[in-house]
Amino acid sequence: MTDSNVQAPSLAKLLTHHSEKWRGFDRDVLPLPVAEMDFPVADSIRAVLAEMVAQSDLGYLGSVPELAAGFAKFAAERWNWSVDTSQVGVAADVGVGVVEVLRVFTKPGDTILINSPVYQNFYNWIDETHLTKVDVPFTRTGPQSDSDNPWQLDLDEVEKAYAAGLKVHLMCSPHNPLGRVFSKDELTRIAEMAKKYGVLVISDEIHAPLTFAEKRFIPFLTISESAREVGITITAASKGWNIAGLKCAIIVSQNDAINTKLDEMPRAVHFRASILGAFASAAAFAEGGVWLDSVIKQLDHNRFLIRDLLTTKLPSVKYHIPHNSYLAWLDLESLNLGENPTQTLLEKGRVAFNPGHSYGAQCSQYVRLNFATSPEIITEAIDRIVRTL
Ligand SMILES: Cc1ncc(COP(=O)(O)O)c(C=O)c1O
Numbered sequence: 001m002t003d004s005n006v007q008a009p010s011l012a013k014l015l016t017h018h019s020e021k022w023r024g025f026d027r028d029v030l031p032l033p034v035a036e037m038d039f040p041v042a043d044s045i046r047a048v049l050a051e052m053v054a055q056s057d058l059g060y061l062g063s064v065p066e067l068a069a070g071f072a073k074f075a076a077e078r079w080n081w082s083v084d085t086s087q088v089g090v091a092a093d094v095g096v097g098v099v100e101v102l103r104v105f106t107k108p109g110d111t112i113l114i115n116s117p118v119y120q121n122f123y124n125w126i127d128e129t130h131l132t133k134v135d136v137p138f139t140r141t142g143p144q145s146d147s148d149n150p151w152q153l154d155l156d157e158v159e160k161a162y163a164a165g166l167k168v169h170l171m172c173s174p175h176n177p178l179g180r181v182f183s184k185d186e187l188t189r190i191a192e193m194a195k196k197y198g199v200l201v202i203s204d205e206i207h208a209p210l211t212f213a214e215k216r217f218i219p220f221l222t223i224s225e226s227a228r229e230v231g232i233t234i235t236a237a238s239k240g241w242n243i244a245g246l247k248c249a250i251i252v253s254q255n256d257a258i259n260t261k262l263d264e265m266p267r268a269v270h271f272r273a274s275i276l277g278a279f280a281s282a283a284a285f286a287e288g289g290v291w292l293d294s295v296i297k298q299l300d301h302n303r304f305l306i307r308d309l310l311t312t313k314l315p316s317v318k319y320h321i322p323h324n325s326y327l328a329w330l331d332l333e334s335l336n337l338g339e340n341p342t343q344t345l346l347e348k349g350r351v352a353f354n355p356g357h358s359y360g361a362q363c364s365q366y367v368r369l370n371f372a373t374s375p376e377i378i379t380e381a382i383d384r385i386v387r388t389l
Contacts, residue, residue: 001040003291006298008038008374019245021370025352032381033354035176037242037326037372039298042291044283045241049276061275064090070285071250077289078209081222087259089251092273094206095121097234097249102129102168104264105200110167115153116360117329119176119204131168134161137360138178146321147214149180155189162197169199174207174217177329177359177368179322181215184223191220191227201231206249209240209292211324212300221254228254232262237281239325241288242372248277295372299326302371302378309382326372329356333365335389342367349388351381 001007008014011030014022021034052058068085075081091097106112108130114122116137126133136157144150162169169190174181182190194201203220211217220231236249253259303321306328310317316334330353337344342355345367356366371378 003043004294006039006291006294008298008372008377009040010374011377014038014373025346026350029346029350029352030377030381030384031352032370032373032377033352033368035239035325035327035370036244037295038374038377039242039295039372041242042284042288044287044291045243045280048279048283052276052279057275059275061090061271061273061278064278064282066282066286067248067250067278070282071252074209074285074289075219079217079219079222081219083252084254087253089262089265090270090273090278091234091249091251092247092269092277093238093244094204094234094236094249095125096269096272097251098125098170098202098204099128100265100269101202101232101234101251101262102131104261106131106167111165112168112170113158113161113166113199114170115158115172115175117177117356117363117366118172118359120354120358122170122172125170134164134166135360136161137362138175138180144320149178149323150320151175151178151180153186155186155193158190159193162193162199166197166199169194169201171201171203171220172207173203173205173220174211174324176207176325177327177354177366179320179324179327179329181211181217181323184218187218187220187223187227191223191230194230195226199230201227203231203233205233205235206239207325208235209237210296210299210326212296212303212322215323217324221252229257231255232258237284237288238277240292241281241284243277243280243284246277246280247274248281249273250281299372302326302373302375303328305375305378306369306371306382309379313382313386326370328369328371330367330369331365332367332385335385337388339364341365345385345388349384351384351388 068088072083138151142152233252318331353367356363
């Protein structure tokens with residue numbers, strides 16, 4: 001395998017992995033939850049890690065200008081976003097970044113908006129910071145085609161939430177699990193409303209590098225001066241380049257007042273990140289483009305493979321083509337798998353997915369399927385659903 005032809009290894013090989021995805025279940029269960037990929041990592045990442053281990057260069061993380069420089073290069077090339085490297089901070093992961101930012105910008109009891117169904121740890125981060133959750137959920141009301149995502153966000157409802165004294169809007173952009181990329185119009189309106197009502201927008205952009213060609217991912221901070229006055233982006237190379245275990249994320253702001261406030265974060269937020277993660281992330285952003293494009297090509301194949309398999313084998317299951325990343329959001333209601341389809345599929349089908357209810361209580365009949373794996377494993381997963389019926 002090379003960086004330009006990335007492929008997942010065999011199931012037998014994957015079963016030797018040490019991560020939660022591969023250790024969280026009995027050996028006969030085919031695991032497709034947990035957002036990590038089954039693909040081998042990029043050569044540039046492998047090289048930097050091998051060299052640092054060979055040199056026993058495994059101390060605490062100090063200054064790492066390579067990371068901000070790598071991110072700025074990637075952001076300029078892929079998104080036409082000019083990032084000032086002095087405005088890029090480091091945290092151990094996106095979760096820690098969000099929680100630490102919330103700690104300096106809010107006090108317990110302040111309100112925070114999410115849009116369910118959404119990445120399950122958003123709920124945990126809100127609990128951890130003792131904030132009060134407000135939800136304006138997405139609804140499945142829009143048109144659906146390969147280029148249209150059926151999940152819509154009612155921005156008038158979002159405005160009502162802002163007007164009621166909201167403190168923070170935690171956005172998932174692009175969206176997990178809906179595979180939805182926000183449009184320029186949507187982001188522009190959110191930035192304008194946030195400025196009008198004094199809302200801080202935290203934009204979790206961890207899935208952005210994995211956006212498919214038919215959509216353009218737009219970083220929130222590129223939208224307008226208003227966006228830069230109200231916004232903080234938290235992101236990482238960990239999702240795009242499959243290095244979540246290395247523990248490194250970045251916090252980006254492009255506004256002096258926000259930066260001054262961010263300076264109140266403890267210095268430990270930086271050095272609690274891992275030195276391996278920081279240098280691997282720098283290599284990913286700076287040199288990981290060929291690998292990333294190869295992975296996107298495989299994921300592109302896989303998202304349509306799921307459509308084709310469902311059309312043939314499970315035509316009543318609802319699925320829309322995601323515009324980013326590797327998460328399929330399947331509505332299994334028609335299969336009558338009981339109150340908790342994930343549990344039924346695990347027990348009877350020996351196939352594991354993430355349960356829809358953890359993304360939003362209204363989505364209990366959904367499962368999230370991670371398709372960052374081989375076509376063979378995806379096919380076997382769909383077959384196991386069929387065999388459960
Ligand atoms: C939207 C989103 N944010 C954050 C994370 C986790 O990031 P980290 O491990 O850096 O906290 C994930 C992982 O799946 C995610 O989907």
